[in-house]
Amino acid sequence: MAKIPTSRVDRLLSSMGYGSRMEMARLAKAGGITLDGADLVDVSKRIPVTRDLPARMVIDGEALDPVAGMVILLNKPLGMTCSHKEDGPLVHDILPARWRRRDPAISTIGRLDKQTSGLLLLTDDGELLHRVISPRRHVRKIYRARLARPLGDGEGALFASGQLVLEGDDKPLAPAELEVVSETEALLGVTEGRYHQVRRMFAATGNHVEALHRERLGGLSLPADLAPGQWKLLGDDEIALIFQEAQGG
Incomplete structure (x- = not known):
């Protein structure tokens, strides 16, 4: 014990x-x-x-506030940044003011860019943070993308091939899963967290992402009743869901 x-x-x-x-x-x-x-x-x-x-x-x-080891699920609104180094509203501003003074500090688990909304986790548990973002864990992230132009016939096979090399990279992407929702909307599941990865993947096919929203992380889904800008503390069972669909050690 x-x-x-x-x-x-x-x-x-x-x-x-x-x-x-x-x-x-x-x-x-x-x-x-x-x-x-x-x-x-x-x-x-x-x-x-x-x-x-x-x-x-x-x-x-x-x-008393939650003790160290807390995990926060936030429905990130558009226009907010995960970094302390950029100007404008921060996701940390949504949380109670005194939480910005906590030690260990509360950090985002990965990042969503300013123009991406949806499921974002924050924690003061450094070990958990590294487990979630570790490439060895292969935690799948599901994004809903609205596109400027209709999807073609080859995006699904290209993304799943494990052979797509993004501009500026020298290593192919891990295989990703594409689910077509409509001509201009799709769900994309990725296990990596490269810079602007989803947007760059569609750009590689000649398309442009007009709106991007993260819906799921591992087996943890964004609650339908959690409005943009709202957050909730996760219990142990919910935290375990993050790794439910993960592969690897």
């Missing part, structure tokens, strides 16, 4: 973005921190950091 980590209360809350350790000490003395229904005054106390802690601890009248 894995050993349950412990932490000083002030260090834990500071790492979760609530404020400095001195601010946590002042909040505790004012009766602003409770654990299991009782005031917690001594923030130097070490406590087990368990997944059920948010159900047991109250900070300034609100339930």
